[in-house]
Amino acid sequence: MPSHTLVLERLKGQGIRLTPQRILVLSAIAEGGGHMGVEEVYLRAKESYPYLDVATVYRTLHLFKKLGVVTEVAIGGQLRFELTDADRKHHHMVCQACGGAFDLSPAYLEELGQTLKQQFGFEPDLDNFTVSGLCANCAQRRMEKE
């Protein structure tokens, strides 16, 4: 059973209307493998239903976000979406060269978070945390070039 079927059940239970468009958007995100930009979601969903409008995608994404179905991640100034999975909270490392995004366990940030809190009283919102840089592949390729 595809993971998003459960979500659909839940939405139905909450009295949310399940339109084909909404199901498509959800599937697109689920199958896209996370970190999907609006345009990506739009194009992918549009393949199955060409009449789909971007406005609907935006409205649906906002709805899903409000319902906690998807999580919005700011990655390099661009907004991306992924299915919310409470069991697997994570942060992101984003490659500036290839645009790839990699998950990062919260464990790596705990110490930094504590330090900022103690030193400055600053409460980091680690939910929206991303580090940009070069992924292993791209770093390697760059090394070879130079």
Add this chain to the structure above:
Amino acid sequence: MPSHTLVLERLKGQGIRLTPQRILVLSAIAEGGGHMGVEEVYLRAKESYPYLDVATVYRTLHLFKKLGVVTEVAIGGQLRFELTDADRKHHHMVCQACGGAFDLSPAYLEELGQTLKQQFGFEPDLDNFTVSGLCANCAQRRMEKE
């Protein structure tokens, strides 16, 4: 002597044309205290010269960035600019509530950087690093409310 006078000398030396608009934009950033959004720079500079156009501000900021005079920082999906100061490299903590931005010494991130590099081969670009969250004041205020 205002700090940006040195910069102006340098630009002149490099054969860059020193127009009033450019000087104004530079002063605006210097006096604005860092982390200035485009609009802020524009409004501030416009006070001294009302004919100033946003397009000029954009062109000037891009130029300054290319010349290394200013550094562009992505803060909460918004682009902000600050004078480049090689002697005082730093990162940023940005408050989601009040929009305030605070400097953070690189020392706090060294360990994290090393870990990412060793564990994943990921080379973080800490130059463009910001943590968002709540600053001490806003966190306090929020506590009191609830």
Add this chain to the structure above:
DNA sequence: GTACATGCAAACGGTTTGCATATCT
């Protein structure tokens, strides 16, 4: 049947560009 979601087109805000004119060196 009714409330609400959709498609479409138009509005929007921030950024960029083309062009004729003005300005710096």
Add this chain to the structure above:
DNA sequence: AGATATGCAAACCGTTTGCATGTAC
């Protein structure tokens, strides 16, 4: 004088909104 920066207006792109129509329940 010559190269180039400016102001202005228009183009641009991603996102949002108003509205008449269609659809899930």
